[in-house]
Amino acid sequence: NELYSKKSSMPLYHLYSVGKSKEFLMPNARFNMKEKEFITETIKTNLFKQTLFNDPSTVREDPNYNRNVLTDGISRLEINSTQRQIQFQHRNLAQSASYQTGELIKKSYKYLEDTGSWTDHYQFFNVSDNQQLSFYMFKDQMPVINSMSKPFGSGPVLTLQWANDEVLSYKRPNYVLGPNPIKTKDVKMMNGNEVVSLLEQQDKYDVNKIDQIFLSYQMVSSSTNDLVELEPVWSMKINGKIVPITKDLLGKEEDDNGVE
Numbered sequence: 001n002e003l004y005s006k007k008s009s010m011p012l013y014h015l016y017s018v019g020k021s022k023e024f025l026m027p028n029a030r031f032n033m034k035e036k037e038f039i040t041e042t043i044k045t046n047l048f049k050q051t052l053f054n055d056p057s058t059v060r061e062d063p064n065y066n067r068n069v070l071t072d073g074i075s076r077l078e079i080n081s082t083q084r085q086i087q088f089q090h091r092n093l094a095q096s097a098s099y100q101t102g103e104l105i106k107k108s109y110k111y112l113e114d115t116g117s118w119t120d121h122y123q124f125f126n127v128s129d130n131q132q133l134s135f136y137m138f139k140d141q142m143p144v145i146n147s148m149s150k151p152f153g154s155g156p157v158l159t160l161q162w163a164n165d166e167v168l169s170y171k172r173p174n175y176v177l178g179p180n181p182i183k184t185k186d187v188k189m190m191n192g193n194e195v196v197s198l199l200e201q202q203d204k205y206d207v208n209k210i211d212q213i214f215l216s217y218q219m220v221s222s223s224t225n226d227l228v229e230l231e232p233v234w235s236m237k238i239n240g241k242i243v244p245i246t247k248d249l250l251g252k253e254e255d256d257n258g259v260e
Contacts, residue, residue, distance in 0.1 A: 016192045018199060019208035026192025026213065033189050033215075033232035036139075036181035040226050043119070043174050045070075045079050051115050052077060052088045052170070079174065084153025088170045093163040101127055108133050108160045111167060119176040122158055128240060132169075133160045137177075144217045145235060145242050152221040152228050177228070187232055189215075195234050195245055202249035205238055212237040218244055 012028040045068065050056050053072050062069040068079040071091075078087045099107075105124055112118060112135070125136040125143060137144040137156035146155030153173065161168040190198070199207050214237075217230040234245040243249075 014192055016196045018196055018210060018213070019206075021208070022210060024192075024213045026195060028191060028193075030191045030194075031189050032186045034181075034184045035187045035232060036217075036230045037183040037222070038181055038228055038230065039178040040175040040228055041178070042084075042226075043176065048077055048079070048086055048088070048174075080154075081174070082153075084174055085171060086174050088167070090163065090166055090168060093166055093168050099131065099162065104131060104133055104162065107162060107165075108135075111160065111170075112158065117158060117172060120156070125157075126240070131161065134158070135160075137173075139217050139230060142216050142232075143214075143235075143242070144219055144230060145233075145244065147218050147220040147231075148244065149248065150220045152219045156219055181230075182227075189232060190234060190245075198245060198247070198249065199236075204249055205236075205243065210236050210238045213245070216242070216244075 011031065013025050014028050015023045016026055017023050049059055049070055053059050053070075053075060055072065058072045059070050059077075060072075062071045062076065068081070070077045070079075074092070075088065075090050080086070104127065108124075112122075121138050122135040123138050123143075124133065126134045128134070135158040144156045146152060146157075153175075154171075156173055158170075158172045160170050195213065199205075199210075214235060216233060216235040218233045218235075220229040220231055222229055235242050236245055237243075
């Protein structure tokens, strides 16, 4: 009864038809969200070394690479400063037999917990056909995706693949966001009708293959190296990728660079 009495002050939502067989619940009216700017802090390489290797004292720089690669002879850690990413993997492992998804998620959460990987707020988002698990950064209960036009490195995603009980590959950002935004501003968001109209006008993606439509933040690099902007944006999950729903979809350039 209390909720019903406040009905008139609540935003109205509608089931919008997209394609031949999908309906998505989206707001009838435009609404405001906050764009936020954060300072990022790069995680020191030594912290990854101490955390990810079984015996950090045996780890040395690999002389066979012209980039920052550490190895203990069994595992290797590559620091890619340009992509703002690290990759940790075993050299002599091949992908193993299939696991149940629930077991994979449980193993992965324990590994991420044991290695102190929850540097920002990440949530399980997807598991691919080759059993690679993706954990996306979340802000304000919304996933954070990387900008296509001005990406901030390789994006705020943790990925894990397993081979039996060993980690075959682990990738993650080499930075953390500051605890609070240093700047915010209001952004007017499209309503459901405008989102559907934009999807119907574009011809880069088959709307019948859209799995989800949701609000997210788009991580955009700025002119200052350690600053990043989180822009609110509508997004869709399609063909295993996350694609921002913006007017860029109407451009003539072919673009299938959705965030994996």
